[in-house]
Amino acid sequence: MNGETPPLRILHLASFAGNIGDLANHAGARRMIRNRLGLTLEFTDLEIREFYWKQRSFDDDFVEYANSFDLLIIGGGNYFELWVDNSATGTSIDITPERLDRLTVPTAFFALGVDTGQGYTAQSAQRFSDFMATVLARRNMFVCVRNDGSHLALREVLGAETASHVPIMPDGGFFVDNGSTPRDRTESGRIGINIAGDMLERRFNRSLSAEGFLQELADALRELLDTQPNLDVELIPHIWRDTALIAQLLPMLPDPYLRRRIAVGRLEPSETGLPSFLQSYRNFDLVLGMRFHANVCPIGMGVPARGLLNYPQVQRLYEELDLQDRLIDVRNAGFGKHLVESVIADLADLPNLRRACAERASRLHVQAEATLTSLDVWLKNILD
Numbered sequence: 428m429n430g431e432t433p434p435l436r437i438l439h440l441a442s443f444a445g446n447i448g449d450l451a452n453h454a455g456a457r458r459m460i461r462n463r464l465g466l467t468l469e470f471t472d473l474e475i476r477e478f479y480w481k482q483r484s485f486d487d488d489f490v491e492y493a494n495s496f497d498l499l500i501i502g503g504g505n506y507f508e509l510w511v512d513n514s515a516t517g518t519s520i521d522i523t524p525e526r527l528d529r530l531t532v533p534t535a536f537f538a539l540g541v542d543t544g545q546g547y548t549a550q551s552a553q554r555f556s557d558f559m560a561t562v563l564a565r566r567n568m569f570v571c572v573r574n575d576g577s578h579l580a581l582r583e584v585l586g587a588e589t590a591s592h593v594p595i596m597p598d599g600g601f602f603v604d605n606g607s608t609p610r611d612r613t614e615s616g617r618i619g620i621n622i623a624g625d626m627l628e629r630r631f632n633r634s635l636s637a638e639g640f641l642q643e644l645a646d647a648l649r650e651l652l653d654t655q656p657n658l659d660v661e662l663i664p665h666i667w668r669d670t671a672l673i674a675q676l677l678p679m680l681p682d683p684y685l686r687r688r689i690a691v692g693r694l695e696p697s698e699t700g701l702p703s704f705l706q707s708y709r710n711f712d713l714v715l716g717m718r719f720h721a722n723v724c725p726i727g728m729g730v731p732a733r734g735l736l737n738y739p740q741v742q743r744l745y746e747e748l749d750l751q752d753r754l755i756d757v758r759n760a761g762f763g764k765h766l767v768e769s770v771i772a773d774l775a776d777l778p779n780l781r782r783a784c785a786e787r788a789s790r791l792h793v794q795a796e797a798t799l800t801s802l803d804v805w806l807k808n809i810l811d
Contacts, residue, residue: 434469438496438532441504443472447696447704448600448665448720452503454701455727456538456599463799464806471496475506475519485522494532498806503538503573503599505740509547509555509584516558517551527561533809535802536562536570538596541577543584544739545629552584559585563592569805571596571798574791575719576743596798597791600720601727604705616658616774619692619711621721622676622735624668630717630737633758640737640757641672645679647763651770652684658774663692663707665718670694713773715755715766719744727788731773731780748787 442449461468477483493499506519514521522530547555562568571594572578581590622644623630631637652658664670673691680689692707693700705724708714714725717735722744725732734741736756745751755766773780 432467434467435464436469436497437471438473438493438499439470440473440475440499440501442475444474444476445696446666447694447700448718448724449504450696450698450701451603451705451720451724452538452599454599454698455601455603456503459599459602459795459799460802463796463803475504478521479519485520485526487526489522490526490529493530493534496532497810499530499532499534501534501536501539503540503596505540505542507536507539507555507572507577508542508545509551509580510542510545512548512551514551515554517547517553517555518558524557524561527558531567533567533806534569535806536568537802538571538573538598539577540573540575540740541580541584542740543580547584556585556589559589559593563589567809569802571802573598574744574747574794575740576747579743594798594801595794597795598720598723600723601788601791602795603701603724604709604728616655616712617661617710618658618770618774619661619663619708619714619716619721619725621663621665621714621716621718622669622672623665623717623738624670624672625666626738631758634760635758637672638675639760641676642679643760643763644757644766645676647766648680648689649684650763650767652688655771655774659688659690661690661692661707661711663714663721664694665721666696667694669718712777713770715770717741717757726784727791729781729784729788731777731784733769733773750787 441453457470478485483489501520508519509517511518515523562570572581574595574597578590578593578595581593627637631640648660662673664673677685693703708725708730709728711725711730714721714730714732715735716722716732717737719740722732722734722741734745734754736742736754737758742754745754755762755769
C-alpha cells in the first residue's frame with residue numbers, strides 16, 4: 428500500500444441527459460468543488476429524470492444505495508419546484524420523512540432552484556417547510572440555493588428567519604469556462620440566440636402566442652440583418668424542443684439570409700458535446716438567451732448577454748446580478764423594436780459591456796468561494 432488517501436466517492440443526483448445547459452452547470456460546479464475541497468473526488472452520476480419517468484423512486488433501495496457512498500450531492504438544478512403538490516416534500520425530491528431519517532450519508536442539496544413560477548399550494552408549501560426544517564436541523568445535511576431568485580422565494584415561502592440560514596451558491600455554469608477570454612471583436616459581428624421550446628403555454632400566456640413571438644422575432648432579425656451587413660446569427664438549441672421552435676422560425680426568414688448569414692448550432696447534449704457548445708458561446712459578440720443557462724454561460728465567460736424574458740427565473744437571475752436593464756420582455760407585441768435597438772447599441776459598446784461582465788463574474792467567484800468554504804467546513808466536520 429502506498430498510503431494514498433482514497434477518493435471521496437460521491438453519488439451525484441441531477442440531470443445529465445438531454446439538456447446541454449445542465450451539463451455546463453455540473454462541469455463548472457465540479458471544478459469549483461474540486462478546487463475548494465482539495466480532495467480526489469470520484470463521481471457516480473444518477474439521472475434524476477429516471478425518477479420523473481417512474482423508472483426509479485425515492486424508496487428503500489435508493490436510501491440503501493445512497494448510504495453506500497461517502498457523499499450524496501443533489502443538484503444543481505431546479506428541483507425545489509413547489510408545484511409538486513403530491514410530493515412528500517412539496518418538491519421533485521419526493522422522499523418521505525421516514526426515509527429521509529434513514530439517509531445517513533452526508534447529503535448536500537447543492538445550488539438548487541426554488542421555483543415558484545408555476546405556483547404552489549398551501550399543502551406543498553407546508554411540506555416544503557417541514558422538509559427544510561429537517562434538513563437544516565440535521566448535522567449530516569447541507570443546503571444552498573442558486574442565484575436565480577431562489578433566496579427571495581425561500582423568504583416568501585418559509586420566512587426570513589429560515590431563509591437566513593441558507594447560503595446562495597451561483598450556478599456552476601458561471602464557472603464552466605476556466606479563465607478563457609472571448610475573442611476580439613472583428614468587422615463581422617456574431618450574435619447567438621437561444622429560444623426555448625418547452626413550457627410554451629407558460630412562456631406565452633399574454634398577448635403573444637408562440638407563433639406571434641416567432642413572427643416578430645423574424646421581423647426583428649430581418650431588420651438587423653438588413654441594417655448590419657456584417658452581422659451573422661446563430662440559433663442555439665439547448666434541448667430537442669428548442670430545435671422544434673427553431674424549425675418554425677426558419678421559414679419566416681428570407682432565403683438569402685438563411686443560406687449565407689444564419690446558422691443553427693449543433694445539439695449534442697452530452698459530455699462529448701460540451702466543449703463545442705462552450706466554444707460556440709466564446710465566439711459570440713453578444714447572446715440573446717431565453718433559457719437560464721443561455722444567460723449564465725456567456726456572462727460567466729465575459730460575453731455580453733441579454734435575457735429574453737418570458738419566465739420568472741431569468742428575470743430573477745438578472746435582478747440578482749443587478750442587470751435587470753438588460754432584459755427584453757418578449758411576452759407582449761412590440762418587443763422587436765426594443766430588441767433591434769438593444770442589439771445595435773450593444774454591438775457598438777462591446778468593450779464596456781465585457782468589462783461589466785468580468786466585474787459580475789468576479790463578484791460571483793467571491794460569493795461562490797464563501798459558500799464552498801461553508802461546504803468544506805461542514806464536510807470536514809462530518810468526515811472527521
